[in-house]
Amino acid sequence: MSDPKKAADIISIENSSDKGFEDEWKIEVNEWVESLEAVKDSYGQKQVKELLRSLQNFALSQGITLTEATLNTPYRNTIPLSEQPSYPGNLELEKKIENILRWNAMAMVLQAYDSGEGVGGHIATYASSATMTEVALNHFIKSRSDDYQGDMMNIQAHASPGIYSRAFLEGRLSIEELGNFRRELQEEGGLPSYPHPRRRPELWPSPTASMGLNGVNSIYYARFAKYLKNRGLLSKDLGKIWAFLGDGEMDEPETIGTINIASREQLDNLIFVVNCNLQRLDGPVRGNGKIIQELEAVFRGSGWNVIKVIWGSEWDSLFSIDHNDVMQRRMDEVVDGEYQMYSVSSGETQRAHWIKGNKELESIMSNLSDEELKDIKRGGFDHKKLYAAFDNAMKSKGKPTVLLVKTLKGYGLGKGSEGRNIAHQKKTMSDDERIEIAERLGIPLSDEDRTLAKFYVPDANSEEMQYLHSRRKELGGYQPIRFNSCEKLKAPDLELFDDFVNGVDRSISTTLVLVRMISKMLREEDIGKYIVPIVPDEARTFGMDGLFSQTGIYSPEGQNYQPVDAGTISPYKEAKDGQILQEGICEAGAMASFMAAGTAYSHFELPMIPFYIFYSIFGFQRVGDMIWACGDALTRGFLIGGTSGRTTLNGEGVQHQDGHSHVLASVVPNLMTYDPAFGYELAVIVREGIRRMYQEQEDIFYYITVYNENYTHPPINDVTQDSILKGMYCFKRATKDLEDKYQGEPIHLLGSGSIMQQVIQAQEELEQEGIPTNIWSVTSYNLLHKDYQEARSEGKSSYLETILENEQGHFISVSDWITLLPDSLARLFPGTFTALGTDGFGLSESREALRNYFGISSQAIVEKAKELAK
Numbered sequence: 001m002s003d004p005k006k007a008a009d010i011i012s013i014e015n016s017s018d019k020g021f022e023d024e025w026k027i028e029v030n031e032w033v034e035s036l037e038a039v040k041d042s043y044g045q046k047q048v049k050e051l052l053r054s055l056q057n058f059a060l061s062q063g064i065t066l067t068e069a070t071l072n073t074p075y076r077n078t079i080p081l082s083e084q085p086s087y088p089g090n091l092e093l094e095k096k097i098e099n100i101l102r103w104n105a106m107a108m109v110l111q112a113y114d115s116g117e118g119v120g121g122h123i124a125t126y127a128s129s130a131t132m133t134e135v136a137l138n139h140f141i142k143s144r145s146d147d148y149q150g151d152m153m154n155i156q157a158h159a160s161p162g163i164y165s166r167a168f169l170e171g172r173l174s175i176e177e178l179g180n181f182r183r184e185l186q187e188e189g190g191l192p193s194y195p196h197p198r199r200r201p202e203l204w205p206s207p208t209a210s211m212g213l214n215g216v217n218s219i220y221y222a223r224f225a226k227y228l229k230n231r232g233l234l235s236k237d238l239g240k241i242w243a244f245l246g247d248g249e250m251d252e253p254e255t256i257g258t259i260n261i262a263s264r265e266q267l268d269n270l271i272f273v274v275n276c277n278l279q280r281l282d283g284p285v286r287g288n289g290k291i292i293q294e295l296e297a298v299f300r301g302s303g304w305n306v307i308k309v310i311w312g313s314e315w316d317s318l319f320s321i322d323h324n325d326v327m328q329r330r331m332d333e334v335v336d337g338e339y340q341m342y343s344v345s346s347g348e349t350q351r352a353h354w355i356k357g358n359k360e361l362e363s364i365m366s367n368l369s370d371e372e373l374k375d376i377k378r379g380g381f382d383h384k385k386l387y388a389a390f391d392n393a394m395k396s397k398g399k400p401t402v403l404l405v406k407t408l409k410g411y412g413l414g415k416g417s418e419g420r421n422i423a424h425q426k427k428t429m430s431d432d433e434r435i436e437i438a439e440r441l442g443i444p445l446s447d448e449d450r451t452l453a454k455f456y457v458p459d460a461n462s463e464e465m466q467y468l469h470s471r472r473k474e475l476g477g478y479q480p481i482r483f484n485s486c487e488k489l490k491a492p493d494l495e496l497f498d499d500f501v502n503g504v505d506r507s508i509s510t511t512l513v514l515v516r517m518i519s520k521m522l523r524e525e526d527i528g529k530y531i532v533p534i535v536p537d538e539a540r541t542f543g544m545d546g547l548f549s550q551t552g553i554y555s556p557e558g559q560n561y562q563p564v565d566a567g568t569i570s571p572y573k574e575a576k577d578g579q580i581l582q583e584g585i586c587e588a589g590a591m592a593s594f595m596a597a598g599t600a601y602s603h604f605e606l607p608m609i610p611f612y613i614f615y616s617i618f619g620f621q622r623v624g625d626m627i628w629a630c631g632d633a634l635t636r637g638f639l640i641g642g643t644s645g646r647t648t649l650n651g652e653g654v655q656h657q658d659g660h661s662h663v664l665a666s667v668v669p670n671l672m673t674y675d676p677a678f679g680y681e682l683a684v685i686v687r688e689g690i691r692r693m694y695q696e697q698e699d700i701f702y703y704i705t706v707y708n709e710n711y712t713h714p715p716i717n718d719v720t721q722d723s724i725l726k727g728m729y730c731f732k733r734a735t736k737d738l739e740d741k742y743q744g745e746p747i748h749l750l751g752s753g754s755i756m757q758q759v760i761q762a763q764e765e766l767e768q769e770g771i772p773t774n775i776w777s778v779t780s781y782n783l784l785h786k787d788y789q790e791a792r793s794e795g796k797s798s799y800l801e802t803i804l805e806n807e808q809g810h811f812i813s814v815s816d817w818i819t820l821l822p823d824s825l826a827r828l829f830p831g832t833f834t835a836l837g838t839d840g841f842g843l844s845e846s847r848e849a850l851r852n853y854f855g856i857s858s859q860a861i862v863e864k865a866k867e868l869a870k
């Protein structure tokens with residue numbers, strides 16, 4: 001029978017100074033607990049829950065709310081000693097290996113510092129997380145096999161030295177690479193600071209260096225795994241997605257804001273491990289509170305399986321004599337600022353502050369000497385406690401798990417670092433510190449080598465090395481790991497898009513053209529199943545609602561209700577094997593889905609083709625960091641900026657009208673950006689995108705803007721696909737007769753996107769007035785610029801310069817974008833160059849009024865051309 005008195009600690013006792021009341025109250029509580037225990041013994045756990053729920057409902061009806069009591073448990077380990085499994089590993093060898101890893105990780109950073117290059121590095125984070133990652137890697141994190149998809153291990157970026165030093169012992173990195181941490185350009189090779197798949201595509205599964213992205217991305221990887229499974233595309237058993245996170249990092253809204261998705265979608269293939277070292281970069285995470293308790297309430301409130309690992313085994317015996325919960329109450333009341341202070345105080349000071357004159361607590365604590373008290377471990381350094389927690393997480397059914405693990409920043413790095421506010425920034429150590437740490441870790445190097453922070457490599461036949469390899473062999477292979485092999489797809493022939501390539505007589509927008517193209521591809525046998533349409537609650541805006549019934553909206557539960565529009569031709573259809581990812585109003589989640597789908601070739605061995613369609617202004621400026629991370633993650637797929645153009649999206653005003661996303665997109669080096677004007681351009685671009693990304697498997701991705709203005713689309717005629725793809729071609733030549741008669745310099749109008757319609761109109765008017773005018777369609781200013789940069793570095797002429805070789809005159813670029821976009825090319829035009837665009841904020845007006853206001857209407861173009869032609 002468990003000790004019923006323990007229950008008292010979750011109830012705050014008013015009048016606690018009144019001894020008589022306190023005793024009476026305890027008896028009352030004990031009686032209730034005993035009754036409850038009897039219910040459990042007679043009826044089982046379910047009935048206990050029901051009873052408590054009834055009591056809670058009664059309390060609520062009396063106006064008594066129980067929020068804190070139900071969301072928080074006492075400040076102690078979730079798994080009691082009685083349920084702790086025995087440790088299956090060889091603790092002695094594991095600790096030996098961990099010590100070597102700790103030393104080599106520190107040595108990497110010290111060597112980088114000693115090189116005098118000032119390249120930096122972090123020691124303290126791994127020092128706090130080493131034990132948890134080691135227990136996970138020795139016993140839980142599995143790799144891919146014939147029938148298992150493999151786990152994904154996403155680490156805390158600042159703990160990278162520890163993971164590198166393990167990969168080194170495993171024989172996956174050379175000693176030279178390790179020695180050149182943060183010096184990637186060295187001849188013998190070096191290592192990037194953090195997990196960058198771009199730089200180490202065989203090692204790092206996903207980029208985590210920007211705080212907050214690891215959480216949201218891991219959640220959506222886990223969800224995408226279930227999506228693939230439910231759609232019947234994954235035959236192997238799903239692996240787990242592991243996200244190792246910092247406690248300071250948990251403040252990031254991308255993480256906390258998306259945890260409800262994980263429980264709603266029942267992601268029991270997801271495990272968060274939060275390294276609660278109570279510190280972030282500048283100081284305590286919650287000096288005045290307790291981060292573990294705060295996170296417990298948040299995660300439990302979101303329906304997660306929450307496991308706290310707070311105290312090491314040394315506390316177990318003290319708990320067993322804490323009959324009146326005095327120690328537990330003290331644990332509950334002390335705040336993180338004080339716990340941090342204990343970590344830098346002597347045992348004596350710590351004891352005095354801890355017992356605070358309480359005789360009973362003093363007597364409990366008298367079982368430990370000051371030295372023992374000082375040495376007592378936090379749960380995060382106790383292999384057995386960690387093992388119990390991971391073991392529980394593995395067994396969770398229908399719920400994601402979060403482990404809240406209490407650690408100490410800079411653990412084992414000595415007085416100058418452990419628990420100090422400066423720990424995060426610590427990059428070097430004195431000679432004495434180096435020798436002392438090596439001694440403590442049992443590193444058998446000479447003192448000279450210790451001061452030089454030399455790496456220690458145990459003999460390949462040593463017990464510890466054998467153990468290290470055998471554990472990973474048992475678990476399927478090394479981790480973390482990233483795979484790069486995937487089936488190649490054959491891109492569809494352009495004929496699939498004949499309806500657009502041959503022109504469209506009806507007046508339709510480029511958005512609709514794109515949606516029709518997606519719809520066609522979805523029906524294709526070879527690639528249809530791999531298409532992943534992603535929308536954050538805007539499918540109707542883009543005319544995609546027809547896809548709802550064609551493919552269904554993914555929902556792991558299917559559809560348990562009859563939709564309100566059941567009788568219509570495109571009802572809202574949710575299905576377990578639905579293909580559309582309808583993200584709700586969550587751009588961060590939608591982007592994370594894009595990354596999961598766009599890197600599925602790596603982790604899931606499937607060439608998934610995401611089309612993420614969003615309001616273009618809520619893309620780069622909203623989730624630009626995630627798009628940058630997609631570049632790092634070697635993500636493939638199509639980002640589609642819908643309702644784009646500052647004047648084409650009329651009426652919506654300042655915060656909706658996007659005239660700049662192409663400029664923001666221009667900074668992502670491997671992003672192909674396009675702003676097509678016609679259906680055939682779009683068809684050529686999308687088809688080529690699929691060819692390059694899924695047939696040739698190039699590590700690039702696409703950003704294409706589409707508009708909501710309706711107009712007819714000409715056929716492709718004699719335009720070459722190559723010129724569309726390179727970024728510019730002559731759409732219409734000036735009338736020959738006019739040119740022969742004309743005395744001045746010819747006019748060249750450069751149009752793109754919807755504004756091409758204004759350009760076409762302006763050209764007609766100018767020619768009517770006798771001014772010969774050429775029209776050029778610019779599908780991508782950014783790609784023209786990239787080509788120019790490349791050509792310049794090779795000492796060649798750029799594509800733009802080549803096609804303009806025999807031209808002269810006045811060049812006027814007109815677009816729905818800010819003038820900075822075309823201006824980047826101004827110097828390459830053989831004549832005068834003028835850019836008309838939409839600089840400044842948008843405003844609420846009609847399309848026509850907006851185009852007049854920004855000076856990009858056909859009339860404004862004519863005026864500018866006539867002024868130049870004078």
Ligand SMILES: Cc1ncc(C[n+]2csc(CCOP(=O)(O)OP(=O)(O)O)c2C)c(N)n1
Pocket residue numbers: 124125128156158209210211212245246247248249250275277279280281285409424
């Ligand atoms: C978005 C973002 N902002 C700031 C940083 C800089 N930064 C790196 S680590 C760090 C503190 C991390 O604290 P915590 O998450 O608690 O991890 P710990 O090192 O304590 O384990 C900060 C602010 C970053 N990498 N990303």
Ligand SMILES: [Mg+2]
Pocket residue numbers: 246247248275276277278279280285
């Ligand atoms: Mg921290």
